[in-house]
Amino acid sequence: MSWPEGIVARPIDMGDAQAWADLLAAREKVDQEGEIYGAEDLIEELDDSRLDPAHDTIGLWADGQMVGYGMVRISETVVDVDRVHTEGTIHPEWRRRGLGTTLMCWLIHRAGELHAAKHPDAVGEVSNGTISTNTGANQLLRSFGFEEARYFIDMKRSLDQPVPDAAPADGFxxxxxxxxxxxxxxxxxxxxxxxxxxxxxRSVQSWKARHAGSRSFRGGSSYLVLDGETIAAYVLCYEWEADTALTGIRELYIGQVGTRRQYRGRGLARAALAKVLTEAAQAGYQRAGLGVDADNPTGALGLYESLGFTVHSKWITYRLPL
Structure with a gap:
């Protein structure tokens, strides 16, 4: 890959975490995505069973400053399509110099290599996403032939609002x-x-890395609905300290909400969410946030709206066949 003059490209390592966090903070000031990470969070990102940092990451440097990054993750298993996830950004002050185009070429090329090596017999595609308001990112993806595949909605709720009563049904x-x-x-x-x-x-390793073992996971704010010893429904929560430090708002992020099929339609997720919101307010959180697939098959969007969540932003996931 040929990079513009003055740019040094190399894999990202643990020692780059603070420079990487600084790059993402600069991006947030312009793109307003609500994606804020500290150096410790990014170290966890590199310690992911789906990622080989030496081959699947790239940092772009100019005069000792990280001015761009890219990352490619392959799924451990394939259900229907091998969606190779890619991400990256260019520092706002270094945009419109061709770096984004070259970076996207690197991401697509590496995604193709991973697909061929890991899941060659499956249908493969490159996956990438961006907030709908980022005109430059959306235009870049479309220029490479990416198509819109799915829409996700980021929702917020102030915790100074009363929480509707929603106790679990008898027996739970x-x-x-x-x-x-x-x-x-x-x-x-x-x-x-x-x-x-x-x-x-999720394998045992990826579950620990991305969920219960993550430094952002808040087990004390996460609740399960039990039927005897069976988990019928659950709500898992997270907190990003870097987000609080930058915004001044302490937000509890609701990362996963689920109900087993045989228990759906009984209000169990609603009861768990109501408990989470009530406890979060008492614990000093000021806001709750979550993301939801606009076409979620369980009607989650309506559930969240009924509990006071409102749309904050829309995200678009793009696909490019391999």
Whole structure:
């Protein structure tokens, strides 16, 4: 890959975490995506079983400053399509110099290599997403032939609003997350989300890295609905300290909401969400946030709206066949 003069391109390592965080902070000031990470969060990103940092990441440097990055992740398993996830950005002060185009070429090329190496017998596509208001990113993706594949909605709710009453039905009980339930929860999550677009089952390693073992995970704010010893529904929550430091707003992010198929339609997720929101307000959180697939098959969007969440932004996931 030929990079513009003055640009040094190399893989990202742990020692680059603060420079990477500075790049993302500069992006946030312009793009207003609400995606804010500290150096510790990014170190976790590199420690991902789906990622080989030496080959699947690239940092772009100019005079000792990281001015761009790219990352490619391959799914551990394939359900329908091998969607190779790509991401990246260019520092706002370095845009419109051809860096974004060259970076996208690198991402597509690496995605193709990973697909051929890991899941060659499956249908493959490059996946990339951006907030709908980022005109430059949307135009760049379309110029490479990417097509819109799915829409996701980011929702927010102030926690100074009253929370509707929603107790679980008789026979069910609410319980705060505990590590003794972690493996049962992983298996439940894999079952619940199997009919959701783009989902691939979580291995023990990826579950720990992305969920219960993440530094952002807040087990004390996460609740499960139990039927005896069976997990019927659950709400898992996260907090990004870097986000609070930058915005001054302490937000509890609701990352996963699920109900087993045989328990759907009984208001169990609603009861767990109401408990989470009530406890979050008492714990000093000022806002709750979540993301939802606009075409979610379980009607989640209506549930969140009924609990006071409103649309904050829209995200577009793009696809490019390999």
């Amino acid at each position: 009980r609410l319980q705060v997350y505990g590590p003794e339930l972690d493996e049962a929860l992983r298996l439940t999550h894999n079952e619940v989300f199997l009919d959701h677009w783009g989902f691939t089952p």
